[in-house]
Amino acid sequence: MSDIIDTANKSFEYWLNGQIQQATKQAEPNDIDACEDCGKPIGTARKCAVPSATRCINCQTKYEIRNKR
Template sequence: MKVSNFDQELAELRVEEEKQAAIASARMALSGVGQADCEECGRPIGEARRAAMPSATRCFSCQEAFETERRRVAR
């Protein structure tokens, strides 16, 4: 299957965006500043999740759905 230049550029852009988001999250975690609300659904991120992963930007449910979708697309 041939991948077009557009598809390749789009994939590279997504990777770069994810990398930049990870860097921003890591900086927040290092500074001790977390995100209180889920970026997907807007509900509060649970205290246990924030304590375990201060850089979390999604609640547990949304993160689980995100990872499931990511695995599905990667196949």
Template structure:
């Protein structure tokens, strides 16, 4: 019985993760100002990276922090 429950939980996780990803993408599409500094995200950046949530400068800082 536990095996069936484990499989059901894995399937539920897949659907939940897909739904959350969709919500994140829809939210990011509607972001027009940088979530860090509040400056507008340039039209060229949004065209090149539609899901961008940071202006180019803040994205550069975030990328450096991840290294």
């Protein structure tokens, strides 16, 4: 019985590690300081909070809404 739980835990751990790796990959900091959608400055505060940001908060919100569908 505990073997089944062990296996389930291991595959969950494996899946979780993959998710974390993917998230870290996307979150690589960049030097982009102008929004790639509207060309306006992304803003220092936003770049500090999200070093991987390539869009200003307005365009990022729109982008995320677009990609949810």
